[in-house]
Amino acid sequence: MISPTSFAYVADLLRRETAMLCEPGKEYLVEARLLPLARSAGQPDVDGYVALLGRDPSERAKAIDALTINETSWFRDLAPYQAFTEAMLPPLLEARAHVKHLEIWSAACSSGQEAYSLTMLLKENLPPGWTARIHATDVSTTMLERVRAGRYSQVEMNRGMPAQRLVTWFTRAGNEWEVSPELRSMVTTQHLNLAAPFPPMPVFDIVFLRNVLIYFDMDTKRDILRRVSTRISPDGFLLLGSSETTLDLDDAWTREAAGRVWMHRPRTAARPAAAARAPITAPALSQTGA
Numbered sequence: 001m002i003s004p005t006s007f008a009y010v011a012d013l014l015r016r017e018t019a020m021l022c023e024p025g026k027e028y029l030v031e032a033r034l035l036p037l038a039r040s041a042g043q044p045d046v047d048g049y050v051a052l053l054g055r056d057p058s059e060r061a062k063a064i065d066a067l068t069i070n071e072t073s074w075f076r077d078l079a080p081y082q083a084f085t086e087a088m089l090p091p092l093l094e095a096r097a098h099v100k101h102l103e104i105w106s107a108a109c110s111s112g113q114e115a116y117s118l119t120m121l122l123k124e125n126l127p128p129g130w131t132a133r134i135h136a137t138d139v140s141t142t143m144l145e146r147v148r149a150g151r152y153s154q155v156e157m158n159r160g161m162p163a164q165r166l167v168t169w170f171t172r173a174g175n176e177w178e179v180s181p182e183l184r185s186m187v188t189t190q191h192l193n194l195a196a197p198f199p200p201m202p203v204f205d206i207v208f209l210r211n212v213l214i215y216f217d218m219d220t221k222r223d224i225l226r227r228v229s230t231r232i233s234p235d236g237f238l239l240l241g242s243s244e245t246t247l248d249l250d251d252a253w254t255r256e257a258a259g260r261v262w263m264h265r266p267r268t269a270a271r272p273a274a275a276a277r278a279p280i281t282a283p284a285l286s287q288t289g290a
């Protein structure tokens with residue numbers, strides 16, 4: 001088992017590089033994820049590998065990649081995607097009628113299921129003549145490569161991909177399924193650490209920032225939400241994971257309910273009362289499942 005000193009080193013590295021918390025009790029996970037890297041680096045055990053990390057930046061990058069949690073699925077939790085088509089697209093289609101274009105950010109996109117789920121809904125719901133771009137970002141370069149490859153195993157497809165959309169948007173590629181070039185052309189990828197200053201980016205109409213804030217401490221969450229508020233248009237929407245909230249974190253946001261989810265919107269002079277008017281259909285804030 002990994003030694004306490006090595007574990008503390010790895011936890012500190014992960015926190016410095018990604019802001020992710022790796023608390024005591026996660027030793028088994030760190031061990032399981034680093035052992036294959038230790039073996040391919042010719043180290044006898046994880047402690048030997050951790051000693052190597054101090055001297056080798058490329059191994060450090062691989063270790064950070066291996067330690068990120070990339071759990072995701074197609075149309076994850078369904079309700080956010082319903083809110084996307086039913087509550088977010090209609091006002092934005094009206095408000096952007098002059099440009100006929102939408103910019104969407106899948107922040108912490110993992111292997112791309114979130115981004116490609118959104119492209120399918122856009123293809124099904126955008127009027128003729130409209131375009132949209134999904135900006136898919138993650139701190140893991142391996143995950144970004146997976147988004148660009150757009151290939152998924154049968155097991156991954158079984159996690160939430162409806163049969164009709166599978167036949168419409170994917171082709172067989174050996175043992176895998178490959179997303180159509182048409183959807184792929186709507187997605188751009190960029191390496192982005194949410195915990196560091198953002199690189200130049202467009203202003204977004206919709207931001208999906210789902211199931212990643214849970215890994216950060218309060219100050220980091222607050223800081224990320226504040227910086228996201230500067231990258232979203234005044235009439236835009238932010239969607240968090242079902243166990244994540246802007247409440248008590250940042251008063252730059254108001255919340256509106258759409259079915260079972262909260263949509264977060266920048267608090268603007270034009271819409272100051274939205275938070276006070278919480279609809280009676282508002283979902284429970286303690287809702288979990290992310």
Ligand SMILES: C[S@@+](CC[C@H](N)C(=O)[O-])C[C@H]1O[C@@H](n2cnc3c(N)ncnc32)[C@H](O)[C@@H]1O
Pocket residue numbers: 017018019020068069070071072073076107108109110111114137138139140143192193194195209210211212215241
């Ligand atoms: C659990 S997945 C969530 C994927 C997707 N958003 C979803 O809801 O299904 C979390 C993702 O956050 C990424 N991540 C972790 N720390 C990050 C950071 N500091 N900046 C950007 N992405 C980060 C991980 O690499 C991983 O792909």
